Amino acid sequence: MSRRVLVIALDGTTFDLIGPWLADGSLPNLARLRDEGVTGPLQSIVPPVTAPAWCSFMTGKNPGKHGVFEFFMRAPGGFEEVPVSSSSRAGRTLWQLLGDSGKKVMVVNVPVTYPPTPVNGHLIGDFLTPMGDREFTWPHGLLREVEEATGPYELYHVEVYRKGRAGVVLDELERVLAANRRANRWLIENKEWDFAMFHVWGTDRFGHELWHLLDERHPMHDPAEAHIHRDRAVGYWRQVDAAVGEWIEAAGEDVTTLVISDHGFGPIHQFLVFNVWLLQQGWIRLKPGIGAFVRRSLFELGLSPALGYRLSMRLGFARLRLSAGVGTRKRLLERINRVFLSLNDVDWSRTKVYSKGNYGQLFLNLKGREPHGIVEPGTEAEAVLDDLARGLRELRDPETGEPLIGDIWRSEELYHGAHADRAPDLTFLPRDMRNKALGTVDFTSNRFVEPAYGNSGDHRMNGILFMRGPGIRSGAEIQGANLIDVAPTILHYLGEGVPEDFDGRVLQDAFTEQEAVRPIRVAPPASDSGSGDPSEMSEEDMREIRERLKGLGYLG
Numbered sequence: 429m430s431r432r433v434l435v436i437a438l439d440g441t442t443f444d445l446i447g448p449w450l451a452d453g454s455l456p457n458l459a460r461l462r463d464e465g466v467t468g469p470l471q472s473i474v475p476p477v478t479a480p481a482w483c484s485f486m487t488g489k490n491p492g493k494h495g496v497f498e499f500f501m502r503a504p505g506g507f508e509e510v511p512v513s514s515s516s517r518a519g520r521t522l523w524q525l526l527g528d529s530g531k532k533v534m535v536v537n538v539p540v541t542y543p544p545t546p547v548n549g550h551l552i553g554d555f556l557t558p559m560g561d562r563e564f565t566w567p568h569g570l571l572r573e574v575e576e577a578t579g580p581y582e583l584y585h586v587e588v589y590r591k592g593r594a595g596v597v598l599d600e601l602e603r604v605l606a607a608n609r610r611a612n613r614w615l616i617e618n619k620e621w622d623f624a625m626f627h628v629w630g631t632d633r634f635g636h637e638l639w640h641l642l643d644e645r646h647p648m649h650d651p652a653e654a655h656i657h658r659d660r661a662v663g664y665w666r667q668v669d670a671a672v673g674e675w676i677e678a679a680g681e682d683v684t685t686l687v688i689s690d691h692g693f694g695p696i697h698q699f700l701v702f703n704v705w706l707l708q709q710g711w712i713r714l715k716p717g718i719g720a721f722v723r724r725s726l727f728e729l730g731l732s733p734a735l736g737y738r739l740s741m742r743l744g745f746a747r748l749r750l751s752a753g754v755g756t757r758k759r760l761l762e763r764i765n766r767v768f769l770s771l772n773d774v775d776w777s778r779t780k781v782y783s784k785g786n787y788g789q790l791f792l793n794l795k796g797r798e799p800h801g802i803v804e805p806g807t808e809a810e811a812v813l814d815d816l817a818r819g820l821r822e823l824r825d826p827e828t829g830e831p832l833i834g835d836i837w838r839s840e841e842l843y844h845g846a847h848a849d850r851a852p853d854l855t856f857l858p859r860d861m862r863n864k865a866l867g868t869v870d871f872t873s874n875r876f877v878e879p880a881y882g883n884s885g886d887h888r889m890n891g892i893l894f895m896r897g898p899g900i901r902s903g904a905e906i907q908g909a910n911l912i913d914v915a916p917t918i919l920h921y922l923g924e925g926v927p928e929d930f931d932g933r934v935l936q937d938a939f940t941e942q943e944a945v946r947p948i949r950v951a952p953p954a955s956d957s958g959s960g961d962p963s964e965m966s967e968e969d970m971r972e973i974r975e976r977l978k979g980l981g982y983l984g
Contacts, residue, residue, distance in 0.1 A: 431898070433918055434616075434679045435625040435686045436672055437538065439478065440632030441892050442692035443469065445642070446665065454666055457673030458894065461687060465896025466938045468906040469692075470914075474842055474855060475787035476691035476887040478632065479512050479556075481911060482539045485690065487519035487954070488915040488930035492843030494519045496540065497851060498785045499556075499977050506799055507771065511556060511973040513965065514541050518847060520927075520954040522915040523547055523623060529924055531622040534615060537583070537608070538627045550619055555584055555629055558969040559976070577614050582607040585629060589637040589884070591650075594657045597637050601630045601664050609671040616678040623922070626675065631668060634661075635693035639885025646695050648884045684897025684921065688914060692888035697862040699878040700832065702783040702790070703771075703871050709819060713778035720773040727769040727874050770870040776800035780812055787887070788833075788865040789852035790816060797849070809853070813838065816854055825863075826877055834859035861888055895935075899943035906937045925951030 449455045450462060461467070473484045473491065475498075483496040491497045495518045500509035510516070517540055523533040527548030535541060535551045542553035544566040552571070553564030564583070565571045575581050582604040587597045605628070612626045640648035641661050676685050706712040714720045771782065779793050780803050792809055795801035803809050823832040836856040843851045858865060864886050866872050893909050899921070912932035919926050920934045928950050936944050965973075 432683045433623050434683050437627040438631045438689050439629050440635045440693045441689040455669040457669045461894040461896045464902055465900050466904045466906050467894050469890040470893040471910045472691040472889050476889050478539050481690035483517050484912045486521040488912050488932040489519050490843055490931050492848030493845030495847035526623050532620045534621040534624040536626045558972050574611050578610040585633045598660055605630050613678050635885040636883040639695055643695050687894040689891030692890045693885050694888045695862055696864045696880045696886045699880055700863050700865045701872045701876055705876045706781055711781040713775045714773050715775045723769045788856035790854040792853045831859050895938050899940055901940055909935055920948055925949035927951045927954040929953035
């Protein structure tokens with residue numbers, strides 16, 4: 429087959445936001461894709477977190493097979509968290525499989541592609557690249573070539589919102605998009621490719637930092653601020669749409685285009701601090717020593733990371749949460765953290781459950797897995813999980829009296845594969861996703877339900893899917909598409925077999941009748957390209973990435 433495919437990934441984009449703009453003509457290029465192709469919601473994986481979601485997309489597999497469940501992986505034998513990378517992800521990627529069959533590929537900025545691995549074509553790494561590292565492309569001279577042609581390359585977003593800073597955040601969003609727009613067009617026009625994929629990170633950052641500008645019901649919404657910045661905020665999305673149109677035009681009308689997102693977006697109003705709930709319920713016990721007693725006492729008086737963050741915001745230090753991680757902010761936090769209650773104060777000989785990760789991830793202190801595990805696998809573990817689930821279902825919103833928790837899953841209900849043992853033992857999603865479950869910062873606040881601060885928006889389960897090209901239905905809507913279905917659909921569309929160990933399916937509903945009758949070939953399992961183990965990275969680089977992710981709000 430001589431077909432070519434262009435994938436444009438607008439991270440975190442949701443029809444809840446862009447739907448009205450598609451209807452009123454503000455986004456003509458995306459509207460054209462809708463009118464001339466298929467469109468529909470694209471369900472994310474659980475949890476709907478950027479790193480595992482894009483890993484599931486690129487491998488066509490659930491996290492139990494590729495091994496990435498969060499932005500961090502726990503080092504064996506302890507609680508140290510190591511940032512994920514391409515080397516810690518198991519499973520061959522869509523572009524590696526296409527390259528194996530001789531197709532030329534181009535992959536730009538897709539999360540969890542650093543460090544760059546050899547491909548049959550060109551690859552530029554992602555925002556998880558340590559700052560200062562210039563070796564994030566394949567081949568290694570590609571960055572110099574792109575910069576000579578289009579100017580300085582923009583890989584990061586570092587600006588964050590606080591009162592009066594919306595314009596600064598928009599400045600950066602526009603600047604990074606403009607630089608990436610130039611670079612990607614040049615790549616399309618000057619490099620050979622059969623498959624190309626470009627990731628736009630700013631759409632996700634917009635949702636985290638500026639959701640409240642466009643949401644009049646958000647607690648952080650300020651009508652005066654919105655009046656000043658609303659037109660410019662909508663204008664950013666017009667620029668995104670223009671970039672999409674420009675890349676499609678450069679690629680050529682005969683190219684099949686997909687626009688996708690890894691998850692959706694929506695407002696957050698409250699945090700649910702689950703280690704606090706576990707402490708209140710007796711699932712977590714603290715050490716009996718004087719140090720833990722003092723920190724617990726101060727914690728109950730309100731001395732917590734939440735208080736420290738709010739003070740830093742009032743004092744104008746917001747941007748320090750995106751510092752390089754080894755400077756002022758790190759030294760400040762190291763001093764403050766000595767008095768914060770943390771998992772270092774936990775008595776693991778009496779603790780049965782703890783929380784780590786976003787969106788509701790609970791782990792048993794399991795004997796044989798955790799460093800000081802006490803819960804026996806089997807009957808005792810099952811009983812603890814039953815009690816936990818019962819307690820979650822009984823939780824009520826203190827203001828409305830409505831249930832706080834929606835779906836609850838055991839590990840085996842969501843994950844299977846060689847790395848499923850890394851999964852949370854119990855995973856849940858809040859019934860109302862305006863409540864965000866936190867567990868990554870050990871004890872963020874001394875209250876279980878805490879008014880949200882920092883980011884005003886966060887992830888939802890449904891992203892977006894547009895698909896247009898030869899053999900694709902026109903003006904049609906499809907339902908039931910999942911993020912892990914996209915890779916097998918592309919492989920089949922390009923005439924390749926779908927590996928038998930893929931969890932996703934081919935989206936036959938997207939095809940015309942003539943295209944849909946073409947049989948799906950089953951290919952051998954896709955062999956691993958990575959170990960699925962924590963990556964080998966310098967301590968300084970790991971520290972920098974940890975601090976940057978904390979600043980971005982991915983660590984509570």
